[in-house]
Amino acid sequence: MERRSHLMELPRKILIGENVLEQIGDFVDVPKSARVVVASGTNVLERVREIVGSSLNRSTTWVVVTHSDIYNVRKVMRASRRAHCIIGLGGGKSVDVGKLAASKLGIPFISVPTSASHDGIASPFASISDSKKHYSIVAKPPVGILADVNVIAAAPTRLFAAGCGDLVSKLTAVRDWQIGRDATGEYYGGYAASLALMSANVVIDGAGRMGSYGLPAVRDLVEALISTGVAAGIAGSSRPCSGSEHLFSHSLDSICPGKGLHGEQCGIGTIMMAKLQRLDWRSVRSALKKVQAPTRASQLRIGESEVVSALVGAAAIRPERYTILSQVVLDRESAKNLATETGVI
Ligand SMILES: [Zn+2]
Numbered sequence: 218m219e220r221r222s223h224l225m226e227l228p229r230k231i232l233i234g235e236n237v238l239e240q241i242g243d244f245v246d247v248p249k250s251a252r253v254v255v256a257s258g259t260n261v262l263e264r265v266r267e268i269v270g271s272s273l274n275r276s277t278t279w280v281v282v283t284h285s286d287i288y289n290v291r292k293v294m295r296a297s298r299r300a301h302c303i304i305g306l307g308g309g310k311s312v313d314v315g316k317l318a319a320s321k322l323g324i325p326f327i328s329v330p331t332s333a334s335h336d337g338i339a340s341p342f343a344s345i346s347d348s349k350k351h352y353s354i355v356a357k358p359p360v361g362i363l364a365d366v367n368v369i370a371a372a373p374t375r376l377f378a379a380g381c382g383d384l385v386s387k388l389t390a391v392r393d394w395q396i397g398r399d400a401t402g403e404y405y406g407g408y409a410a411s412l413a414l415m416s417a418n419v420v421i422d423g424a425g426r427m428g429s430y431g432l433p434a435v436r437d438l439v440e441a442l443i444s445t446g447v448a449a450g451i452a453g454s455s456r457p458c459s460g461s462e463h464l465f466s467h468s469l470d471s472i473c474p475g476k477g478l479h480g481e482q483c484g485i486g487t488i489m490m491a492k493l494q495r496l497d498w499r500s501v502r503s504a505l506k507k508v509q510a511p512t513r514a515s516q517l518r519i520g521e522s523e524v525v526s527a528l529v530g531a532a533a534i535r536p537e538r539y540t541i542l543s544q545v546v547l548d549r550e551s552a553k554n555l556a557t558e559t560g561v562i
Contacts, residue, residue, distance in 0.1 A: 220404040223453035228328075228339055228446075231362045233439060235432070238265060238329070238365040241304070242272035245327055245361070251301035252276045256293045256315035258283075261307040261331050265368065269306065269329075285310040285345055293318035300324060305359075308332040308376065309344065309479070317343040320356035328359035332372035333439045334379040335479050338362060339446025342455055344479070351470050353459070358450050362443060370435045375478070378510035380438050381427060382484025385501055386462045387417040387445055389490040389541075393460030396494070397539035406457070412448040413457035416441040421500055424507035461493075461531065461540035462486030468527040468534050469519065477517035484510050485517075488559050489528070493541045498559060514562050521553070521562040528552035 232244055245253060253275050262279065270277060280296045282289050293314055297303055302325040305315025312328050319326035320343070330338045337344060341358040344351060391410045398405035419441040420427055427434045448457045465486035466479060477485075484505050491498035505512050514524045529552050532542040547555065556562040 220453075223404070225451050225453060226341055226358050227450045228358050228362050228443075229360045231364070231443060233362075233364040233366065233436065233443075235367050236365060237363060238268050238368055239272050241269055241329065241363055242274050244363050245273065245302060245304070247275070247301045249275060252278070252299055253302055253304060254278045254280060254293065254297045254300040255304045255306050256280045256282050256311045256318070257306040258308065258311055261311070265306070265331070282307070282311045282314045285313045285343075286347055287345060289314045290317050290321070290345065294322055297322055297324065302327060304329055306331065308372070309335055309337060312337055313343040313345060316359065317345060317354060317356045325360040326357065327361045327363065329363045330439070331368050332376040332380075333369050333435065333442055334376040335383045336442045336445040336449075336458055338364070338439070339443040340449045340455070340458065341446075342449065346470075351467055353455060358446065364439045364443070366432055366435045366439065369439060370430075370432055374430060374509065377430060377435065377438065378508050379478040379480030379484075380442055381420045381480070381508040382482075382487070382505060382510045383480035384420045384438070384441055384445065385417050385504060386460070386483040386487045387413040387458060388421065388496065388501065389462045389487050389494060390456070390458055390460035392494045392496060393490075393540040394456045396541055396544065397456075400543070401539050403539070406452045409448045409452035409457045412451065413445050416445045416448070420508060421504045424504035428507045428509065460538075461490045461542045464531040464534045464538070464540065464542065465490070465527055468531040469523065472527050472530070473519055473523045476519050477511070481511050481517060485512060485514065485561055488512060489555050489561055490541060492555060492559050493545050502560065513560060514556070521556070524556050524562050525549050525552045528556065
């Protein structure tokens, strides 16, 4: 099972800082005659269309992304037939959809996050859903990432807290990766794992500072999220970023879609999986509280039985991924105990 070789695909350039959105025209690095497609949500479009449009100063097609589904991917692809690059401008949906469309067409993708709620900003994966399921599809990583911390700081604070939740989840994801290595002999990349853990510690060790929500905290959050995406690129898989806590979140998505944000659910999942893995789950919970991320299911209007069902069904979401849930098989009673003991329900 040990991989003899694997391909690392990484972003080529990253521009992060205050008021850098107005530099997008120079950043895209395509000729003035080039066609550019901007995939974006309506709210974001209203906020930044003028700055982006005047800076790009090229033939630009704007495509509104409504959902992160295959219909929207096809819509962006149709608009991009003769485009030189696609810009995904927005939160999760536009970045995921733009990334997959660009990957399918074989053209460069530029990621321009306007919030920092998850690590898809820099990763080679696109999270796509249909009416029943969420899929993580292997695409290409963005060739460039432009992160304007002023724009990201203006996003709702709930999104910031969700980003912190996605970051702490690397703690249990990496432990699951080690558990998988020990049980099955699968490839384990120590460097990628360390990089992902470093990002988790930005929140676990620095929760007080992160909880200030100031510009330096926003910058740290974005840099850590980019770094975990890079860790996935180095690993050549989502292993360092996604373990049993993500399986729990995906399981919730199919049981009670739309209640919690991805990062919020992953944060709560991390508290419980850390306990199963005999890690310091209390420090995870305390860090999440300090950054005002939810630690109880009721904060997301998720019921006790939904949490229990999601825990019981999590391992079946992706059976080929070996995690702590492959070793500790949860039934409804043990799942309820776990959620109760960790204060999730
Ligand atoms: Zn995630």
